[in-house]
Amino acid sequence: MRITFLGNGDSMGTPRVYCDCAVCEEARTTGANRRLRSALLMELEEQPPLLLDCGPDWRSQMEDMGIRRLSQALLTHAHFDHIGGLADWADACRWTNETARIFAPHEVLHEIRTRFPWIETQLKMVDNDGGMTYGEWRITPWKVNHGKNGFSYAYHFENTTNGKKWAYCSDAINMTDQQKAPLRGLSLLVLGTSYVEEQFPMDTRSVYDIREGLQISEEVKPDSVIFTHLSHDVDVHKDYRFPAHIRLASTGLTITL
Incomplete structure (x- = not known):
């Protein structure tokens, strides 16, 4: 499986329009800290690409990748930074006379139907609560705490041929031991x-910070860790002294499993 990071930003992206901090100003100039909203593209031989989340930067991400057609996607939850591109995608399908499929747990699809009651004319919604397959990979969603924002879903991927496993958990905080269980034994x-270290009260937060991410990584011990969903607090020019197996996501970063 080839995994490409289309975006690595939090809900606001970087730069934030209102902000003149050093990271946002750098993002406006050299652009090393410029971040579109978080999304992945997965590719397998003899399979159509599979998008993971479809935020408001979908159009720019497709243009940057040179993608003119897209037929399927996974969604983690129905917050705007993860579904804001669905209307653009549906409109593209209308102009090309195509129907794409979006896979997500039933309650996520229910929220999308409530907000976009017209969208199923172009985007067929398919429940994946019981899991699904993508080539030789088994994909299983599980519900995780999303702090003040309620809930999200993470995805566990397992290769049915060689047993290799990986997981995508972009929006979570204060996960229970049961919720962290699928994070063990991962490549x-x-x-x-x-x-980096969020100073706001815990009851106002919704996503782990890097300090907490390092603690979780030490607890579940994956072979490799990539931190994504980064805010303007994170500066790629700084050395955070990560262990060798941990790094920050960047737009265009490609991993092959």
Whole structure:
């Protein structure tokens, strides 16, 4: 499986329009800290590409990748930074006379239907509560705490041929031991960590920070960790002294499992 990071930003992206901090100003100039909203593209031989989340930067991400057609996607939850591109995608399908499929747990699809009651004319919604397959990979969603924002879903991927496993958990905080169980035994963990060390009260937060992400990584011990869903608090020019197996996501970063 080839995994490409289309975006690595939090719900606001970087730069934030209102902000003149050093990271946002750098993002406006050299652009090393410029971040579109978090999304992945997965590719397998003899399979159509599979998008993971479809935020408001979908159009730019498709243009940057040179993608003119897209037929399927996974969604983690129905917050705007993860579904804001669905209307653009549906409109593209209308103009090309195509129907794409979006896979998500039933309650996520219910929220999308409530907000976009017209969208199923172009985007067929398919429940994946019981899991699904993508080539030789078994994909299983599980519900995780999303702090003040309620809940999200993470995805566990297992290769049915060689047993290799990885997981995508972009929007979570205060996960229970049961929720962290699928993070054990992984070749790769992609984990959302918006701040380096978030100072806001816990009851106002919704995503782990890097300090907490390092603690989780030490607990579940994946072979490799990539932190994504990064806010303007994170500066790629700084050395955070990560262990060798941990790094920050960047737009265009490609991993092959």
